[in-house]
Amino acid sequence: MPSSIPRSKVPPGLPSVLKATGNNLLPAVLVVAGARVLSNTSGTDIGTGWVALAAMLSIPLVYVWRIVYRDWSFKRRAAAMGAVMAPNRVGKRIGNLDILKKGVDAFNGNGWPGEGFWDGLDEYGPLHIVALLWDPVYLTHDANVVKTVLASDFPTFDKGEAFRETVHSVLGVGVFNADGEMWKFHRTMTRPYFTRDRITHFEMFDRHADLALKKMKERFRSGHALDFQDLISRFTLDSATEFLFGQCVHSLKTDLPYAYNDPVAARVVRTRSSADRFAEAFLNAQNALAMRLRKGWVWHFSELTKDASAEAMEEVDAYLQPILEEAIRKNKSQIGNVASGKEKDAENETLLDHLTKLTDDPVVLHDETLNILIAGRDTTAATLTFVVYLLCMYPEVFKRLRAEVLQHIGPTQMPSFDDIRSMKYLRAVINETLRLYPVVPFNVRVANKDTTVPNPDPTKPRVFVPANIGVAYSVFMMHRRKDYWGPDAAYFDPDRWIDERLNKYFTANPFIFLPFNAGPRICLGQQFAYNEMSFFLIRLLQNFSHMELDLSAQPPEARPPPEWAGAEGQKGVEKIVPKAHLTLYVHGGLWVKMTEAERDG
Incomplete structure (x- = not known):
């Protein structure tokens, strides 16, 4: 090796x-x-x-x-083909440089997700073309178009060579950017591992949740605010690395940060552990990819002399390398034990253990585990961050959810699979959070041949999509369409997943809700994610009876701009700035304070 x-x-x-x-x-x-x-x-x-x-x-x-x-x-x-072209959005400057600049500025500043590139949806329609420096791409938030791209005409739409080139320095040839036979190979490798629930997952969640809750209580007892996004990212990183590798990075054991305005912050010198360096590098690598994706082909000019992701990936590789080497060595030693009946118990097998049985190619193992680590860690952390944010924003939802937890499980008992499945309001809160803040808000597919997609106007012919042209779609914006979700689509309301609106909107058209993708590429770890999120939220609400945002601890540069105030829906009442690299996150962290629940005895 x-x-x-x-x-x-x-x-x-x-x-x-x-x-x-x-x-x-x-x-x-x-x-x-x-x-x-x-x-x-x-x-x-x-x-x-x-x-x-x-x-x-x-x-x-x-x-x-x-x-x-x-x-x-x-x-x-x-x-x-009997089709028509989509409307073409035209900017005010040559090559649509004004649109490009607005999109990049929104990403770098405090722009609302969807601002910049996606501003033309109201004027030009739910499916239109924008050409950045004359390089065309289709933009859509139409559910029928997205359904065609992801499911009904799946073989025609790939991730595409341009996307693979853009993300290759970080994701390699893993499952998320592979196409064709390579995608089938990666998918076939990982699918068997996600075919059933494992009780060991809950035991793992419980161990890491106990440590996370302990750290939270220590911080709150001392009267300080806590960045929940940072803490939950550590929880999911520890869980994901143990799940993947059987080796936890123990990021929860290192010191948590203090708010920028906390007097302790100036006196405490935090020692950056290997876990901190890995997590930071992991984030920086994804930020580099996000900037490339937003610039389009232009990103090549900004990386003529240096790979923007190189330094971060050196740190990531340094962490992964010894783990991969050990996994390959361990698998080779296990081969001799199969005949003697000493093979490792499959119930305790890690995903990397499973993968090494199929290949000992270090590059394949590296790329596949890194792809799944991004999916298993970042997406779950993002959703839990936004769930807690919304529970702070809507205390009546918090009270109702906590009452369900105590009724179904009690104040101390560890939840089971059946407990989680029986808690309808818990699932409603998670789904409503995923609707408003989907973890992958923007994505793209590329046609591998000339094709057509449904016209958003059903009275007109289908829309032509040329070969090698991308179709970018936004579930973030699709999840907020009033014609899909009703007049209150822009507002947080978990009851829409329980009352008559469920059948009226979602059941009638399931493709209006795609937080885990759809079609053959649907997320294999969807149930794992629901279990992990549900488990932690139950533990959280068992231990805390009140939570609130500490807005004074939010860094000034990470506060919503004044012009958001009064906008329709969540944007108008936002207390934080949601941003996206590959996944959605809270700019500057989510600073909260919580009150411990009183226990009998």
Whole structure:
């Protein structure tokens, strides 16, 4: 096994820019070559200045011709399929630079998710085209289009080469960015491990939850606010690394941060553990990917000399490498035990144990475990963060949910699978949080051939989607559409998952709710996530009788801008700034205070 995961030393933006530059300079090269041939064969002396001028003009002229021809070709091919083109959003600056700038600014600043690139949905419709520097992409939050892309026409839509290139330095060729046979291979490897509930999961959740609750109580007893997002990210990181590798990073055992305005923060020098460095690097790598995805093809120019994810991935790889080596070594030693009946108990087998039975390729193991770690850790942490945020915002929901916990389970008992399945309001609170704050708010698929998707206007022909063009979709925005969820779609109301609205909206069209994706790529760990989230929330509400936001502890740069006030729905009452890299999170952390529940005896 190699001593480290092999990584290219070539900056990721350079090859694509050089290739594009070569393609764009080709007309000028042909002009110069043609002039030389003409001069040699005819004896005509063509002035150097004229040749240089013609060569320079040829570059933009040919580029414009390519765009015009491409657009004409799209229309011709659409007509041949009896389809129409989607509306085209046009910005105020050349190449739609104003739209690109607004999208990047919203990501870097305190922009609401969906601002910038997605602003045109009201004006241009739920399916339209925006071309950033003349590179077109479809934007949609139409459920029928999303259903087609993810399920009914699944073979036609891939993650795509551009997406794989963008995320390769972090995700490699794992299940989330693989296509075709490679995707089937990764999916086949991991699916058997998620086919049944394991009681060991609950035992694992309980151990890590006990430590998390202990840390919370210590902090609250001393009168200080706590960043719940940081704590729950540690809980899910510890659970995920134990689940995946059988080796926990023990991030909950390190010191928790204090609020920026807490006097203790200036006196306490926190020692950054290996778990802290790994978690920070993990986040930084995802931020690098998020910025690339928002810039579109332009990101190549910003990484001509340096890979923005390289430093973070060195830290991530340093953590993963010895674990992978040990897993491969352990599997080889286990092979000899199979015949003698000493094979490891499957109930206690980690996911990495399972994977090493199928391959000993360190790159495949590295990419697959990292992909699942992002899914298993970040998505669960994000949802639990927003659940607690909403419970603080809506104390009547907190009281009702806590009453259900105490009624079904009591103040101290560990919940079982059956307990969790019987708690309808708990599932309603989680689902409503996932509706308003889906962990993967934006995603994209690329057509691998010319195709069509349903027209949002059913009276018109289907919409043409050319081969190699992306269809970006937003479940964040789809989950807030009034025609899908009713006039109160923008507001938090768990009862919509219990009362008559459930059958009226969701049951009638399940594709309006896709927090775990859909179709063949639906999340394999969906039930695992529901179990982990439910388990921790039960433990949390058993131990605390009151919770509230500590808005004074929220960093000033992480507070909602004044212009959000009065907006419809959650945006108008937001106390935090939701942001997204690959997954949704709270900018600056979620600072809370809680009151311990009184116990008899």
